[in-house]
Amino acid sequence: MDMPATSAARHLNRVDAINWNRLQDDKDLDVWNRLTGNFWLPEKIPLSNDIPAWNTLTEKEQQLTIRVFTGLTLLDTIQGTVGAPALIEDAVTAHEEAVITNISFMESVHARSYSSIFSTLCTTRDVDDAYRWSEENPFLQKKAELILERYRAEDPLMRKVASTFLESFLFYSGFYLPMYWSSRAKLTNTADLIRLIIRDEAIHGYYIGYKFQRQLAKLPAERQEEVKIYAYELLHELYDNEVKYTESLYDDVGFTEDVKKFLHYNANKALMNLGFEALFPASVTDVSPAILAALSPGSDENHDFFSGSGSSYVIGKTVSTEDDDWAF
Amino acid sequence: MAGLVYFSTKSGNTRRFVEKLGLPANRIPLNRSDPPLQVEEPYILVVPTYGDGDPRSAVPAPVIRFLNDEHNRSLIRGVIAGGNTNFGESFGLAGRVVAQKCQVPLLYRFELMGTVEDVHRVVAGVTEFWKRSA
Numbered sequence: 001m002d003m004p005a006t007s008a009a010r011h012l013n014r015v016d017a018i019n020w021n022r023l024q025d026d027k028d029l030d031v032w033n034r035l036t037g038n039f040w041l042p043e044k045i046p047l048s049n050d051i052p053a054w055n056t057l058t059e060k061e062q063q064l065t066i067r068v069f070t071g072l073t074l075l076d077t078i079q080g081t082v083g084a085p086a087l088i089e090d091a092v093t094a095h096e097e098a099v100i101t102n103i104s105f106m107e108s109v110h111a112r113s114y115s116s117i118f119s120t121l122c123t124t125r126d127v128d129d130a131y132r133w134s135e136e137n138p139f140l141q142k143k144a145e146l147i148l149e150r151y152r153a154e155d156p157l158m159r160k161v162a163s164t165f166l167e168s169f170l171f172y173s174g175f176y177l178p179m180y181w182s183s184r185a186k187l188t189n190t191a192d193l194i195r196l197i198i199r200d201e202a203i204h205g206y207y208i209g210y211k212f213q214r215q216l217a218k219l220p221a222e223r224q225e226e227v228k229i230y231a232y233e234l235l236h237e238l239y240d241n242e243v244k245y246t247e248s249l250y251d252d253v254g255f256t257e258d259v260k261k262f263l264h265y266n267a268n269k270a271l272m273n274l275g276f277e278a279l280f281p282a283s284v285t286d287v288s289p290a291i292l293a294a295l296s297p298g299s300d301e302n303h304d305f306f307s308g309s310g311s312s313y314v315i316g317k318t319v320s321t322e323d324d325d326w327a328f
Numbered sequence: 329m330a331g332l333v334y335f336s337t338k339s340g341n342t343r344r345f346v347e348k349l350g351l352p353a354n355r356i357p358l359n360r361s362d363p364p365l366q367v368e369e370p371y372i373l374v375v376p377t378y379g380d381g382d383p384r385s386a387v388p389a390p391v392i393r394f395l396n397d398e399h400n401r402s403l404i405r406g407v408i409a410g411g412n413t414n415f416g417e418s419f420g421l422a423g424r425v426v427a428q429k430c431q432v433p434l435l436y437r438f439e440l441m442g443t444v445e446d447v448h449r450v451v452a453g454v455t456e457f458w459k460r461s462a
Contacts (some may be wrong), residue, residue, distance in 0.1 A: 027338055037380045195416055202414030210339045269412070272341070272440035282445040296413035305406070305435040306453025 018094040025214075028095035031207045035102045038200060042113040045193045047120040053186040054121045064253060065177060065187075066122055066130040071140050071245075072174040073114040075166060078144060080107030082151050083163050087208065090156035096211065103204050110197050117190055139245035143170060146238055160212035161231045161274060165238055168205035168270035169263070171197075173246045176259045176291065183290035191294065198295070209273030216275070231274060239267060261287045330405070330458055333367060334374035335391045342376045342410050344441040349451055356394045365394055370403045370461075372435065372454060375426060376410040381418035383425050391422075395430065405461065406435045408450065413439060 023029055057065065084104030091097040118127045134140055147170070150162035175198060182191030216224055242263055250256045265285040268278035331352035336342035338358070346353050353374075356365050379385030395401050407430070409423025420437035427434040435453065438446040 025338075034380060198414050199416065202412050206339070206412075213339075268443060269440060275340070275344070275441075278443045282443065292413065296416050296419045298417060298419070305433050306449060306456065 016094065018098060020095065023095060024093045025095070027207075027210060028093065028099055031203065032095070032099050032102065034203055035099065035106070035200075038196075038203070039106075040196050041109060042116040042193060045189055045196075047117055047189050047193065050121060050187045050189045053181075053188070056186065060252065062122070062126065063130070064249060065181075066118065066126055067133055067137075067249060068174045068177045069114045069117060070127075070130040070134040071137075071249075072171060073111050074134055074140065074144060075170055075174075076107045076111035076114075078147060078151075079163070079166055080104055080111060082148060083107075083159075083166060086151045086159050087163060090159060092215075099207065103207070106200050106204075110200070113193055113197065117193070121190075137245070137248060139241055139248055142241050143238065143245060146234070146241065150234070157212060157215060157227050158230060158234075160208050160215070161227075161234060164205050164209045164212065164273050165235060165270050167201045167208065168273050169235070169267050170238065170242065171201060172262055172266040173242055173249070173259055176255070176262050179291050179294040180255065182294040195295075205270065205273045209270075209275065213275040228276060231271075231276065232279070235267060235271065235279070239263070258288050258291070261285055262291060330370040330372075332374055332454070333365070333371045333394070333404075335388055335394075336376065337388070341441045342374055345410065345438060345446070346374055348442065348447045349454075351451065351454060356390050358390060360390075360393075364397070365400075366397070367400050367403050370405045372406045372408060372457070373404055373426060374408045374410070375422045377415070377418065377420055377422040379418075379421075381415065381421065383421060386418065386421040386425050388422070391426075395426070401430060404430050404432055406432050406457065408436045408438070409434065410438055410440070410442075 020029065054062070081104075084100050084107060088097050088100045088104070091100060147162050147166055150158050153159075175194060178187060178191045178194040181187040216227060219227070243260060246259045246263065247256050250259050261284060264280035265287050268280055268285060271278055331354065332346060332349070333354050333356060334342055334346045335356040335358075336344075336346070343355070354365055354367065354371075357363070373391070375387065375391050377386050378388050395404070404426075407423050407426045409420035409426075411418075411420035411422075413419045415421075419439075420434075423434045423437060426432075435457070436446075436450055438450070442450075
């Protein structure tokens with residue numbers, strides 16, 4: 001029986017050479033191509049152009065920014081060194097393993113990036129202070145622990161649930177701040193780097209969520225229902241803690257309420273990545289348009305043609321459509 | 329009433345969204361080996377966005393094959409696009425590409441498998457759209 005669930009050491013018995021020309025799941029190749037096509041390093045972003053903007057931030061704003069990035073660094077470190085390796089143990093095909101090695105490495109690139117931001121913008125003392133803060137902030141530590149607990153328990157389904165929540169939900173209390181600065185035309189290069197991370201996390205969450213759904217679908221309905229309940233329970237637990245973490249960071253600058261909306265919005269997307277219905281109604285996911293525009297330019301424009309108020313639907317000027325045009 | 333035509337890969341986000349709409353819908357087949365879909369009535373296309381932000385790779389290949397059929401293309405009336413705002417400017421890009429190519433409006437964008445609110449808005453909107461164009 002080749003249940004990957006319990007055989008963390010299966011590679012010690014045997015490894016077969018990977019053959020990318022024989023796929024069990026063509027999604028693996030699609031995602032591999034997508035991820036490798038998106039490869040980037042922080043060195044390509046001219047972070048030093050943000051030094052003048054950094055100097056316009058108050059001391060408190062600078063401290064908040066460093067703390068936020070330290071918190072993100074911790075999550076990326078967990079994902080790169082514990083989360084993704086745990087998923088490799090659970091992988092059902094060689095191609096899935098290969099995709100996750102990419103995810104694992106990119107998480108380390110993300111973690112590395114925050115240090116690039118620090119060394120460009122901040123003093124060593126301020127950064128050291130923030131690392132100390134991150135070790136002592138109970139909510140940050142609890143969020144790490146809630147995830148690590150699931151990674152340690154050798155249940156491949158709950159590992160994927162935890163992983164998807166980390167990738168698609170837990171980062172966003174942190175991502176909010178660089179999107180906010182960007183909407184104020186501050187730290188725009190840093191925001192460009194964060195957008196690359198946000199793009200990567202979307203693919204990671206999508207892929208791990210997809211593998212979760214494939215595995216879940218093979219189980220009896222009763223067990224599926226049980227896993228679904230566990231998943232929602234974990235989300236609630238993470239959410240309650242995330243609200244406290246958000247308050248501990250943002251109460252002083254008055255952003256807490258809008259950050260919470262961003263949390264709701266992204267919690268919904270994390271659930272959808274797992275194939276579950278969104279939890280938070282639209283009345284509490286209405287993130288301020290400036291943040292959405294910083295995340296996805298144009299997304300604040302109304303594309304709801306039906307409502308009759310669409311501002312940005314435009315039919316392009318006539319282009320004669322040759323079949324060749326489509327044969328990309 | 330005319331219907332929807334949609335495409336969805338194995339991940340099934342778009343399929344789930346369309347199922348939640350509960351409107352008549354035809355699926356564009358996933359594999360080249362499946363018999364191609366031929367439509368006989370006006371339709372709205374529901375399409376997920378693929379690729380790396382390059383407009384040339386945003387529309388899934390099976391949808392391109394479907395629209396390369398001139399008869400199919402002549403019956404499209406609008407497009408609804410799936411996507412994810414995490415992809416920044418290319419959120420729902422496939423919808424914009426199809427709208428431009430086929431000279432039809434981009435009616436709506438939704439993320440992943442869509443929320444309850446998306447479903448309400450699209451059901452009401454599509455129903456009204458067909459009434460108006462009847």
